Amino acid sequence: MRRTTGTRLGRGLGALIATATAAVGLAATPAAATPAAPVAGQTIQPGQTCTAADLGTRHPIIKSAEVAPTITHFKGWYVTQGSTGTQSVNTNVTETISVSVGLNGTVQGSFAVEALGSVGASLGLNVQVNYTQTSSTSKSISWNFFQPGYYGLYEGTKKVTGTYGSLNCNRSDAGGLKWTEGPDTGSYTTFTTLEEGAVRCEDKVPANSIMAKAQGLLDCGSPAATAKHAAGPVPSAKADQAKHDADNAATAAKATQNTKAAKAAPRAALDCQSAVYRIDVPGKPLNWSAPLLANDGIRLRESNFFSAHLDNWRLCNVTERNGVIEASLWNWGNGGCATIPANIANQEQAYLTTATCGEDDLQRFYIYRDVPGSSKIGLQNKYTGSMMGHDRYADGELIRQYSSGRQDGTGTYSLTGV
Numbered sequence: 001m002r003r004t005t006g007t008r009l010g011r012g013l014g015a016l017i018a019t020a021t022a023a024v025g026l027a028a029t030p031a032a033a034t035p036a037a038p039v040a041g042q043t044i045q046p047g048q049t050c051t052a053a054d055l056g057t058r059h060p061i062i063k064s065a066e067v068a069p070t071i072t073h074f075k076g077w078y079v080t081q082g083s084t085g086t087q088s089v090n091t092n093v094t095e096t097i098s099v100s101v102g103l104n105g106t107v108q109g110s111f112a113v114e115a116l117g118s119v120g121a122s123l124g125l126n127v128q129v130n131y132t133q134t135s136s137t138s139k140s141i142s143w144n145f146f147q148p149g150y151y152g153l154y155e156g157t158k159k160v161t162g163t164y165g166s167l168n169c170n171r172s173d174a175g176g177l178k179w180t181e182g183p184d185t186g187s188y189t190t191f192t193t194l195e196e197g198a199v200r201c202e203d204k205v206p207a208n209s210i211m212a213k214a215q216g217l218l219d220c221g222s223p224a225a226t227a228k229h230a231a232g233p234v235p236s237a238k239a240d241q242a243k244h245d246a247d248n249a250a251t252a253a254k255a256t257q258n259t260k261a262a263k264a265a266p267r268a269a270l271d272c273q274s275a276v277y278r279i280d281v282p283g284k285p286l287n288w289s290a291p292l293l294a295n296d297g298i299r300l301r302e303s304n305f306f307s308a309h310l311d312n313w314r315l316c317n318v319t320e321r322n323g324v325i326e327a328s329l330w331n332w333g334n335g336g337c338a339t340i341p342a343n344i345a346n347q348e349q350a351y352l353t354t355a356t357c358g359e360d361d362l363q364r365f366y367i368y369r370d371v372p373g374s375s376k377i378g379l380q381n382k383y384t385g386s387m388m389g390h391d392r393y394a395d396g397e398l399i400r401q402y403s404s405g406r407q408d409g410t411g412t413y414s415l416t417g418v
Helices: 009-015 109-123 210-216 237-262
Strands: 058-079 085-093 139-145 149-171 177-191 195-200 232-234 277-280 286-289 299-302 313-321 324-331 337-339 353-355 365-369 376-381 387-389 400-402 413-417
Touching: 058 109, 058 139, 058 177, 058 210, 058 237, 085 149, 085 237, 109 149, 109 177, 139 149, 139 195, 149 210, 149 365, 149 376, 177 324, 177 365, 195 210, 277 313, 376 413
Parallel strands: none
Antiparallel strands: 058 085, 058 149, 058 232, 085 139, 149 177, 149 195, 277 286, 277 413, 286 299, 313 324, 324 337, 324 365, 337 353, 365 376, 376 387, 387 400
8 A cells, every 4th residue: 555755635635725616507409409497496506605514415406408209109000981980009119218317227316306306397397206117018099080091109208318417515715615516427317298199191290299209200101101001000110210229229228337337446556645534423423434344334433442443544546626525535444445335336325335445436435625624524426426424323323325415414524634
């Protein structure tokens, strides 16, 4: 383990001045997309004052949003003069949409729900804010056909995608604590209420609507659409191609996620600051203590003669951007680095533990600081974006991740020099 002999972090934490956070506008969206507007009624805004109790919390900020009509089920259907009236048509899946926030392919924790709620408010749409997905199996749609013709039977929705950032409490170079945009960002997907319908080639429909999207899947002008045809299903090459494209995109996304999860983290050559710290609960005797056993987690313990340096931490490979420190937390007692276990990293309240130090974002933490002269901090995992905290103040209580942090202030700690 190599230690630096230059600037000590003990002095650096008190002397570093946060640089101004760059203002980030909404990301550009395609011409056909609907851009996100400022969120009406959002209580937390960049630049607003926060307190030391907020150091361990975060809130979402929506950076971009795109709204695209999407058809989830479709079937071309020919109605003859003798087959008008109500019919039940078994439609085929064209695309499956899952609600997700961040890297996990699902919705975990209050931060995700708050983010999706902000999306809906900014767009004036009623979007899904909990994990769900459209049906991945064929679906029967009943429709009353009043006149003969070539129809597209569909179920569709408005698919909403975009990116988000997070607002974190941190010291400001203007003085005091302010809500500023943190380093972590991610993407989201959700959708609006599903609608069913039927549309013909000759129907006049609103542009960029779900009905217009379904009409685009009809092979209007093809022999199948214009010639005399028996009542019943009509193949649609456009619908088949749309399903093929959607399947390919979903397969590619899953392969990318699996490849990323399978990569082993190489052992890191840490450059650790010489200063040693305890991570305390402010004003109280309990602090972070690393586990002796591999299957245990970091817990709140009181330091004593038998602590064996398990309560001693160094900050390693330290960088700083826009006033936010990024570091690995190396434990003197067991030689491991603080991390969220990879197999539960997507879970709200996953526990913090230590593992062999490696080049791994699960072992990297953003540190948000109180005003100069104060040792109070908040800690955020770089990979998951979640804040560190504990459920209750008690000896042996595990340190866990909370997507929005602990709103009661139990995610604020003190970095106390030993």
